[in-house]
Amino acid sequence: MITQKFKHFQRETLNNLWQYRARNVFSVTIICLSFLIVGIFVSLSNNLRYTAQQLSQDMAVVFFLKNNISPIDREAITQELDNSSLVQNIQFVDSEEAMEKFLVKFPDLQGIVENLKINPFPSSYEITLREKDLTYEDAQPFIDKMKKMKGIEDVQFNRDWVEKMNSLSRLARAIGFFLGGILILASFFIVSNVIKLNVIARKDEIEILRFVGGTNVFIRIPFLTEGIILGALGGLLSLLLLFIVIKLFPVYLGSSLGILKELINFRYLTFSQSFALILSGAIIGLFGSLSSIAKFLKS
């Protein structure tokens, strides 16, 4: 009996989808475009986060030491760094080595440095942090503590760049969800109304089903599956369109963007993000049709 009903629902759903194909295509298109907007921003956010991760791998905290630092203070600093769980790697760079590095990077400035007669470069500890995803707030107490230690002149911590990237990534995602949210809400109402039109078009059939003893569930299921299919199809098509956009966008922009090209070089959504997109489409379809059929059956 259940198999027979299942077959009936399957047949009815496909019939409905085909019978009202024009408005169904319209509704799928709207869902698809709404999800495409979300997809583009999520993809952009993925990219910014990826760039931030890349940057964070090269990030080091540099503790510049005072020129007159005592061996005891230096030892204390070394021990503190050794004991910290955040520190992955420590490298001591003395002032001579610092000057050599500088001159390798900027050979044109060799004359100026030699004229100074003293070595202006302080000794330093260059350390890399252990956690790639460590936030600025996580590392801050450690840096503040080190700053207060005797013998430390200054601290250079470029992790705020990574933080800016991460913030930008979060912003992109938030914009995506905001814009997408509005569009998804709109698509919810559109699906709901498209299903409502389908319900109204089949008013007589629903009435007959009720007279011959059809349960509300029996009447509802074909409409609900229709909504789910429309929503999921919209989500799936948006992924396909997103793929095309990602492939075509760099070609369209060419090399005119320079360094920015890397930042907006979209990366495709992860599997879980893609799955979530399709699932959201299906859920929107389900609730869209549920709301319209519920109103109708109540009336």
Added chain:
Amino acid sequence: MIELYHIWKQYQKPDWALKDVTLKVNQGDFCFVTGPSGSGKSTLLKIIFREIFPTHGQIVVDGRNILRISDHKIFRLRRTMGIVFQDFRLLFHKRVFDNVAVVLQVLGYPRKELRRRVFNALRMVNLNHKMWEYPSHLSYGEQQRVAIARAVVNNPNIILADEPTGNLDTELAFEIMSLFSEINRKGATVIICTHDRELIRHFGKKIVFLYKGKLLREENI
């Protein structure tokens, strides 16, 4: 079988569509409800299959007070009834076969059994040769016979028909009424609303006269 106790129905004040109707229809009865237009015939039928609720009164069908059945369980009552409307209420985008099969699909009949029953129902109304046609290709009389096949396909205990011959000429009306009579002979209780005196005279066994919502008299022939 069907008992109505002091049924009153008001659609809008101050008019009453039914006024204190008390009626009993026994198992296997062939009952005509008659009266002029606006006498409350259709309202009475709608109340029996609970499309609408009476304003006052109680209705018992097969020993159950149907007014106490919750909305989501009313399908159980409807599955024991076959309903035929004056305007047929067929699905014109579906074939004759599917129009009749819809009742059995609701009940989840296996495909083979469903086909057998639909074929038998259509054979009974002499339309088995047109089962793959669309209703729009059929005459009025044929469409009404499809509606009757749909009403009887699951062998319901009760058949309710609201002016089933209203749009048909006399010859077709007699043909349709003969079908109802045959269904009744097989054991179903049949209640037909009509104002066609000729039909009542010819087929009537139990006749209920309504006038302006009041039950004037009952006759058992």
